[in-house]
Amino acid sequence: MGDFFNSGWSWAVAIVSVVSILACAVLLWLAGKAKVSAAALARGDNTTGHVWDEDLREYNNPLPRWWMWLFILTVVFALVYLAFYPGLGSYPGMGQWSQQGQHRSDAQRMRAELAPLYARFTATPVDQLSQDRQALAIGQRHFMNHCAQCHGSDARGSKGYPDLTQGQSAWLGPLSGEHIVRTISQGRQGVMPAMGSAIGGEAAISDLAHYVLSLSGSPHNEIKAFSGKKHYAACAACHGADGKGNKALGAPNLADNYWLHGWGEAAIVSIIKNGKSNVMPAQSGWLSPEQIHVLAAYVLSLSGPAPAAVGSIALPARTP
Ligand code: HEC
Ligand code: HEC
Numbered sequence: 001m002g003d004f005f006n007s008g009w010s011w012a013v014a015i016v017s018v019v020s021i022l023a024c025a026v027l028l029w030l031a032g033k034a035k036v037s038a039a040a041l042a043r044g045d046n047t048t049g050h051v052w053d054e055d056l057r058e059y060n061n062p063l064p065r066w067w068m069w070l071f072i073l074t075v076v077f078a079l080v081y082l083a084f085y086p087g088l089g090s091y092p093g094m095g096q097w098s099q100q101g102q103h104r105s106d107a108q109r110m111r112a113e114l115a116p117l118y119a120r121f122t123a124t125p126v127d128q129l130s131q132d133r134q135a136l137a138i139g140q141r142h143f144m145n146h147c148a149q150c151h152g153s154d155a156r157g158s159k160g161y162p163d164l165t166q167g168q169s170a171w172l173g174p175l176s177g178e179h180i181v182r183t184i185s186q187g188r189q190g191v192m193p194a195m196g197s198a199i200g201g202e203a204a205i206s207d208l209a210h211y212v213l214s215l216s217g218s219p220h221n222e223i224k225a226f227s228g229k230k231h232y233a234a235c236a237a238c239h240g241a242d243g244k245g246n247k248a249l250g251a252p253n254l255a256d257n258y259w260l261h262g263w264g265e266a267a268i269v270s271i272i273k274n275g276k277s278n279v280m281p282a283q284s285g286w287l288s289p290e291q292i293h294v295l296a297a298y299v300l301s302l303s304g305p306a307p308a309a310v311g312s313i314a315l316p317a318r319t320p
Helices: 007-033 038-043 065-084 099-123 133-146 177-186 202-215 222-239 265-274 289-303
Strands: 047-052 056-059 188-192 276-280
Touching (some): 099 133, 133 289
Antiparallel strands (some): 047 056, 188 276
C-alpha cells in the first residue's frame, strides 16, 4: 500500500496525474487547430484577427515545429515514465523500481567494496588498530552517526553520559578494546542500589557526602567528613576502601575529579538516597561486528597514547 494510509488517496493522485497530462495534450491539439480568421487572411498583415483595446493585435507566429515536438515528447515521456516507475498512486510500475530496493542494492555494493578493507581491520587487534589512520577516520564517522547523540561529537559526554576522553581512572570499566567492544555490542547497565536507609538519617547522609568529597580533595566540610567516614564502610564493597572504584563492578572512582552524575553535596546525597540505574542500549542491532571493531579502535584512541600515524585527522583534543 506504500505511503498511503487510504487507497482513496492513491486513486486521487493517479487521476490528477493522468488528467493533467491529458489536459496538456488536449491544449496542444486545440492550440494547433486554432485558425486565422478570414478577415485577417484577407488583410494579409500576418495577424490572427484578434484585437484588444481597439488597436492591440496578435501576430500569427506559430511555435517552431521542433518546439512543438518537444511538447509532444514530454507528454509521451510522462506516460511512459508513469508506466515504468512508481508515480500513479500506489501502482509500483512495470519496472518494479523502488527507493528501498535502490538503497538496498547501493548498500550491498558498498559493503562488497569495503569488505577487503574491513577484513584487514578485523584481522588487526583493537589496540594496534587504534594507531591506524584509515581505521580511525572510518571509526570517527561511525561515532558521529551512532554515538555522538549521547556521548557528544567530541566524545566528552555530559551528565550521565560518560566522557570517553578522560583516560583510565575515569572509566567505569577497564580501558581496553575488549571492554569497549562488549559495551558497544551488548550495551551496559550501571546500577547502584539506593543506600539511604542503610546509612541513616539526613545528617548521616550529608556527612557521608562530605567524606566522599574529601576523597577527591574537593571542597568539603572537615568536621562533617570526619563523622561521615564511619558510614563509608557500606560503600567500600563496591567503590573500594580508598574510593578508587572497582572496574569489574563498574563502580566509579570517587577519588578523582571526574563526576559522571554531577558534582557536589546535593548530587552525591541524591545518589546515596535514590541509587542510580544508567543504561546504554546495545548497538549490535545496526552495527556489524566489523564496524564495532573499528569503532572500538577509534574510542580507544581518544584516551590511549597519541596515535603516531593520525596526522591530519582532526581528532578531539584530549586531556591528559
Ligand atoms: C542512548 C545513549 C547512548 C548511545 C547512543 C551510546 N551510548 Fe555509550 N553509554 C551511554 C551511557 C548512559 C553509558 C554509561 C552506562 C553506565 O553508567 O554504566 C555509556 C557507556 C559507554 C562506554 C563505557 C564507558 C566506561 O566508562 O566504561 C563506552 C565505551 C561507550 N558508551 C561507547 C559508546 C559508543 C562507541 C557508542 C556508539 C556506537 C555509544 N556508546 C552509544 C549512552 C549511550
Ligand atoms: C553494589 C555496589 C555499590 C555500592 C554498595 C555503592 N555504589 Fe555507588 N555506584 C555504584 C555504581 C555501579 C555506580 C555507577 C552507576 C553508573 O554506571 O552510572 C555508582 C555511582 C556512584 C556515584 C556517582 C559517581 C560519579 O562519577 O558521578 C557516587 C557519588 C556513589 N556511587 C557513591 C556511593 C556511596 C557514597 C555509596 C555508599 C553509601 C555507594 N556509592 C555504594 C555501585 C555501588
